[in-house]
Amino acid sequence: MPAKTFHTVENLMRFVSPEPNSGCWLFDGSWNVDGYGRIRIEGKLVGAHRASYELHKGQIPPGMLVRHTCDNPPCCNPDHLLLGTKKDNAADMMKRGRRVGPIGADCHSAKLTHDDVREIRRRRASGEMYTEIAKDYPVAVPNVRKAALRGWKSVPRDEALK
Numbered sequence: 001m002p003a004k005t006f007h008t009v010e011n012l013m014r015f016v017s018p019e020p021n022s023g024c025w026l027f028d029g030s031w032n033v034d035g036y037g038r039i040r041i042e043g044k045l046v047g048a049h050r051a052s053y054e055l056h057k058g059q060i061p062p063g064m065l066v067r068h069t070c071d072n073p074p075c076c077n078p079d080h081l082l083l084g085t086k087k088d089n090a091a092d093m094m095k096r097g098r099r100v101g102p103i104g105a106d107c108h109s110a111k112l113t114h115d116d117v118r119e120i121r122r123r124r125a126s127g128e129m130y131t132e133i134a135k136d137y138p139v140a141v142p143n144v145r146k147a148a149l150r151g152w153k154s155v156p157r158d159e160a161l162k
Contacts, residue, residue, distance in 0.1 A: 012027075012048060012051050012052060012076070013052075015029045015039075015048075016028065016052070018077075022075075023070075023079070024074075024075035024077055025052070025075060025076045025080075026074045027039075027048040027049075027076050035073035036048065036049060037073075037076065039051055047066070048074070049073075050066045051076075052078055052081065053078060053081045055078075056078035057081070060083065061083070063085070064085065065083070065084055065085065066083060067082050067088065067089055069082060104152055104153075106154075111138045111139050111143075112139060114152075114154065116137060116147075117147045120148050124148040130144050133148075
């Protein structure tokens with residue numbers, strides 16, 4: 001189904017249906033592959049939630065995203081929409097358990113195991129240099145440093161020092 005064309009953003013509201021249980025306003029037009037409503041305004045394809053935000057709350061500053069508090073991509077209810085950065089959006093995803101794909105050793109490109117990360121952290125805590133530790137693993141020194149300091153959230157920090 002092709003995106004609907006709107007001459008004004010106000011016409012968007014003709015294609016929104018309230019959902020009584022969640023309070024979401026669902027866009028009834030076409031959606032993209034991720035489930036977000038999409039409309040054409042003045043020849044430009046725009047997210048329906050972004051158009052709704054601008055209609056009800058004002059202009060979206062450059063570089064800002066419109067996030068859903070309801071986690072429902074076709075929702076256009078301005079009470080469910082707020083501005084944020086890509087970092088804010090990623091934090092929402094993690095906090096709400098929506099991260100797609102495996103993490104840590106379960107990732108297809110991982111060269112370290114969870115036990116490797118625990119051992120790297122233990123060795124570093126005992127004072128061993130990253131360059132020495134890296135000699136025992138199939139990764140570069142910066143990756144060993146990441147594993148020791150901040151990466152691999154799938155291995156709790158205190159767990160490695162037991």
